[in-house]
Amino acid sequence: MKKIWVVLSSLLVLACAVSAFAGDGSFKRVKSQGALTIGLDDAFPPMGYRNDKGQLVGFDIDAAEEVGKRLGIKINWQPTAWDGVIHALDSKKFDCIWNGMTITEERKKEVAFTKPYKMDGQVAVVRFADKKHKKLADLKGAKVGVQKGSSAVEAVKKLPAAPAEVREYEDNPKALLDLESDRLDTVIIDDATGRDFIAKRPGKFRILPGNITKEPFGVAFRKEDVELREAVQKTLDKMVKDGTMAKISKKWFGEDITNPKKWK
Missing domain, CATH: 3.40.190.10 (Periplasmic binding protein-like II)
Incomplete structure (x- = not known):
């Protein structure tokens, strides 16, 4: 009887953990708002910047807008100073950072990244x-x-x-x-x-010849917003698979730089 109780208790703890992980409500919140607000430095070409007409354009802009279209939500862009961008995310001024942000071990302590979508340096x-x-x-x-x-x-x-x-x-x-x-x-x-x-x-x-560093780019979310990050990640995965990311890449870079096989 004691063994059965221990097993049941373990299963209950596991179920609660899974429920907490899968039900944080972050994606539902964004869906109900009808918009995903993204923080960026709007002077970072060709990832995201203003053209001569003052419009936001760039690789990240096109990719995020396509994700929003597929998820049925509008994308709102929130320009911010880059040196305080993570603090602004934590302060809930926007839902994520999508602007050629390098994935580093130090930043991973503060935010949750998607898988890399581009290798830079x-x-x-x-x-x-x-x-x-x-x-x-x-x-x-x-x-x-x-x-x-x-x-x-x-x-x-x-x-x-x-x-x-x-x-x-x-x-x-x-x-x-x-x-x-x-x-x-x-x-x-x-x-x-x-x-x-x-x-x-x-x-x-x-x-000058040679890269100083090799840096993967990712989309950053608050660590507690698991559902939202997973919704964006799944959409990005589909866009890579159906060739949409390659198409956007060729528009801005003249080649597909979203294929992980070319990063090695």
């Missing part, structure tokens, strides 16, 4: 006419610019040689403006963003 951008800096090791003693709160801050520490100075900026465009004006020697930036800036301003900048 930090690179060093220099002026096109700069003949002094030809490789990453040449940045010894350089003046480096980074976006405040971004993974570029940590990437600087992985350079082959220590820079003389690291300046933090509110966003990448401001840092690149200082680089162009010769107030910086380099800007450490996401590969995708750096290449986008270079493509739009030919003859101004170039990227």
Whole structure:
């Protein structure tokens, strides 16, 4: 009888745990509101930024809008300062962060990520006419610019040689403006963003050979919002399987960078 009671008690505890895991109500809450509010830095091309008409465009914008369409909910975008984006998520100013956010062990202590949907990395951008800096090791003693709160801050520490100075900026465009004006020697930036800036301003900048880091991008949620994260993840999985993510990728990058087999 005692054994039976122990088994029943264990099953009851397990059932309660499963119920708590599967019934947090986060997806139901968003569905009832009719909208998923997403936090982003709206100056992060080509992931999410404003075009000449002031409209939000980019890879992440297209992907999230398609997820919203499939889930039957509207997407509301909430621009925010990147260095306080996790605090803003915790404060419930939005439901998730979807803006080329690098998955790191430190961030995983604070938020719950989806599986990676893109592999990126930090690179060093220099002026096109700069003949002094030809490789990453040449940045010894350089003046480096980074976006405040971004993974570029940590990437600087992985350079082959220590820079003389690291300046933090509110966003990448401001840092690149200082680089162009010769107030910086380099800007450490996401590969995708750096290449986008270079493509739009030919003859101004170039990227030094080699990636400083290898970084997976994911969508971040509050840890308690399990149902919501799983709903988005399942939709993303279907979009990868039916080729929708590849199509969006080719639009913004000219190739499919959403295939995990190409990340190795």
